[in-house]
Amino acid sequence: MLDRLRSIVQKVNAARDLQSALDIIVHKVRQALDTQVCSVFLLDKDINAHVLMASDGLKKESVGHVSLEVGEGLVGLVAKHAEPINLQDASLHPSFHYLKDTGEENYHSFLGVPIIHHRSVLGVLVVQHEERRRFDESEEAFLITLSAQLSGVIAHAEATGAIEGVSPSGHKTSDTVFPGVSGSSGVAIGEAVVVFPHADLSQIPQRRTRDIEGEIEFFNSCLELVRQDMRNLHAKLAGQVAEEERQLFDVYIRMLDDAALGNEIVERIRMGFWAQGSLAYVANEHVRSFEEMDDPYLSERAIDIKDLCARILFYLQDKVVVETEYADCTILVSEEITPSMLAEVPESKLKGLISVKGSGNSHVAILARTMGIPTVMGAVDLPYTQLHGKEVIIDGYKGEVITNPSDQIRARFLETIQEQDQLDKGLLGLKDLPCETADHHRVHLWVNTGLMTDVMRSLDQGAEGIGLFRTEVPFLLAEQFPSEEEQYQIYREQLEAFAPKLVTMRTLDIGGDKSLPYFPIEEANPFLGWRGIRVTLDHPEIFTAQIHAMLRASVGLDNLQIMLPMISNINEVKSALQLIKKAYRELIQEGVKVKYPPVGVMIELPAAVYQTRALARLVDFISVGSNDLTQYLLAVDRNNPRVANLYSAFHPAVLSALQQVVEGAQAEGKPVSICGEMAGDPGAAILLMAMGYDVLSMNAASLLKVKSVLRSITLEVAEELLENVMQLDDMQLIRSAVDLSLYNAGVDRLLRSSRTN
Numbered sequence: 001m002l003d004r005l006r007s008i009v010q011k012v013n014a015a016r017d018l019q020s021a022l023d024i025i026v027h028k029v030r031q032a033l034d035t036q037v038c039s040v041f042l043l044d045k046d047i048n049a050h051v052l053m054a055s056d057g058l059k060k061e062s063v064g065h066v067s068l069e070v071g072e073g074l075v076g077l078v079a080k081h082a083e084p085i086n087l088q089d090a091s092l093h094p095s096f097h098y099l100k101d102t103g104e105e106n107y108h109s110f111l112g113v114p115i116i117h118h119r120s121v122l123g124v125l126v127v128q129h130e131e132r133r134r135f136d137e138s139e140e141a142f143l144i145t146l147s148a149q150l151s152g153v154i155a156h157a158e159a160t161g162a163i164e165g166v167s168p169s170g171h172k173t174s175d176t177v178f179p180g181v182s183g184s185s186g187v188a189i190g191e192a193v194v195v196f197p198h199a200d201l202s203q204i205p206q207r208r209t210r211d212i213e214g215e216i217e218f219f220n221s222c223l224e225l226v227r228q229d230m231r232n233l234h235a236k237l238a239g240q241v242a243e244e245e246r247q248l249f250d251v252y253i254r255m256l257d258d259a260a261l262g263n264e265i266v267e268r269i270r271m272g273f274w275a276q277g278s279l280a281y282v283a284n285e286h287v288r289s290f291e292e293m294d295d296p297y298l299s300e301r302a303i304d305i306k307d308l309c310a311r312i313l314f315y316l317q318d319k320v321v322v323e324t325e326y327a328d329c330t331i332l333v334s335e336e337i338t339p340s341m342l343a344e345v346p347e348s349k350l351k352g353l354i355s356v357k358g359s360g361n362s363h364v365a366i367l368a369r370t371m372g373i374p375t376v377m378g379a380v381d382l383p384y385t386q387l388h389g390k391e392v393i394i395d396g397y398k399g400e401v402i403t404n405p406s407d408q409i410r411a412r413f414l415e416t417i418q419e420q421d422q423l424d425k426g427l428l429g430l431k432d433l434p435c436e437t438a439d440h441h442r443v444h445l446w447v448n449t450g451l452m453t454d455v456m457r458s459l460d461q462g463a464e465g466i467g468l469f470r471t472e473v474p475f476l477l478a479e480q481f482p483s484e485e486e487q488y489q490i491y492r493e494q495l496e497a498f499a500p501k502l503v504t505m506r507t508l509d510i511g512g513d514k515s516l517p518y519f520p521i522e523e524a525n526p527f528l529g530w531r532g533i534r535v536t537l538d539h540p541e542i543f544t545a546q547i548h549a550m551l552r553a554s555v556g557l558d559n560l561q562i563m564l565p566m567i568s569n570i571n572e573v574k575s576a577l578q579l580i581k582k583a584y585r586e587l588i589q590e591g592v593k594v595k596y597p598p599v600g601v602m603i604e605l606p607a608a609v610y611q612t613r614a615l616a617r618l619v620d621f622i623s624v625g626s627n628d629l630t631q632y633l634l635a636v637d638r639n640n641p642r643v644a645n646l647y648s649a650f651h652p653a654v655l656s657a658l659q660q661v662v663e664g665a666q667a668e669g670k671p672v673s674i675c676g677e678m679a680g681d682p683g684a685a686i687l688l689m690a691m692g693y694d695v696l697s698m699n700a701a702s703l704l705k706v707k708s709v710l711r712s713i714t715l716e717v718a719e720e721l722l723e724n725v726m727q728l729d730d731m732q733l734i735r736s737a738v739d740l741s742l743y744n745a746g747v748d749r750l751l752r753s754s755r756t757n
């Protein structure tokens, strides 16, 4: 059974579109279960009905025409309860609804299973039989397992159609919403520009070209290079491998012939597509048809095609650096956006970001927030390679992507953009005002930085200090460990730009999702592995060079603070302090006039929460890294979109941990700050202020928003709110209670999380 299952899933996966996927399903399932009918009904939301989309056994003419209203018939019942129904005689069931013109009157037994994707029912898979008998347990289990495996493929195929403006049953559709999670708030409308890492056929977008002849010529020259490679390999392997194996290269050369693969690709280019996209398209078509074949030898040939086309792609990409043309309103789209992809877009053109992988707490999302670019992360169902050049809307508040926008939707979002611009202009007036509540409680708003551009932006927003300089950012952009001198230059720039304001430099925090290309760390569980202080204590030479550079950079400015990440016990702090003191003594002995800086610990692990007092006794300040603290307390990977809905700093456990940290630090008389993304959420900032955090450190783009909200309420109201929410046991209720108090304080809807638009 497992083999049959695997083979069906493989074939469906290889299908070119929704209809062929469904046709394969009904045909193969009918064969596998030896039934007389197998049909698929899919929900078409545009017409609110389950449409018979494919059938092997029912009358062909009825396919695509027959439908059941939502809730109607046995199909409706299966969908409604999201559970299978297995009947000996369907016609006796009270919900039975006879489908005219299908010929189903001949069939009695009925087994329908729901097709569920991400908790929603896409449709129903049905098998029917003439005989009056219940399908047995193993048949039911087979169909359920198959349906679970196919739901993703069906969802993907539906989504691809929706991008082209077609609903599952072929009706015109618009405003298709693809859910993701919010990476950075704000709304943007623009043209999708799909970017991709090199040498991966599956990620090449379908772009148009203006220079068809030039593209063909270029393609042919790359093709010739691959032919030459094949000839060379053929010659090189003479005498080394069996002649039959050597003949494979002849086969390859023939496949590349003008009359074969090469010709098809040229034809596609003539239709106006660029060479890389044409190659990917033709390659995928061939791979698909080979994979669909039953003969194992032939289906293996799919691998040859992939290999061959990857070689051509290598030359296509190697010969020219593809200059991506960025539209004036670029919405950058990629499977996984990297900081360097971001950096390549001219800043004035970049309006929004969509990353299929990652979540709101991924580092690229943090970067986007710093730059104030609306971003949707984890849009896992988005067929992004089809999106290039199309108009898309990003709702960075809700974390949604909308394709094929109707005039109405576009107008509504344009209004929000105008509102946003007005709000931003208004906020700028707060730049030089203190962050003080209406009853004169003063809160300090600092910023998180990583690059020099962040520093400039932060000063523009009236930041009072740097609460977190992520020193790993320049390390991530380098090609090898920056030397002590190079680090000195980077740190000096940050310290000078902010002096006399304090700059908190965190020692290198690599590992987890931040691995250096020149220092790879391969682990099964990177977030629980060799990360942050664990790496640097094992490599005291890296740590010491960094401390030397920081200390030297602070000479004459004296505005440096050093902070230690990923601390799980006091011995790590003691060892780090020893190394810092040693580095300091060395510089003093060299005659460098350096001041010993305050040193602090980050509270990022649950273990550290319980040890706040012991840790606080060893250092000068405490700073909470709420991004990791939330991740580790809730056991939710901060990068995983599948569990992003479970990640919330408003979880009661997170809030009580945060409160415990303040109490512990205060009991030891040490200042306490927070530098996770939570501090940049206006609602959360109220709670943090009420808890007693002295400094809230956030991305620059959030600073004025938080200031405006804190200035509009009183400490008294904030403390009352905190007292109330600490009694609640549900994160959603807490979020709503906070939003309600923002609403009551007259806070603009765009600064609240529960906007109604």
Ligand code: PEP
Binding pocket: 468, 470, 509, 604, 624, 625, 626, 627, 628, 629, 675, 676, 677
């Ligand atoms: C945190 O974990 O909250 C933090 C500030 O550090 P990073 O996001 O860089 O891991």
Ligand code: MG
Binding pocket: 565, 604, 625, 627, 628
């Ligand atoms: Mg962290």
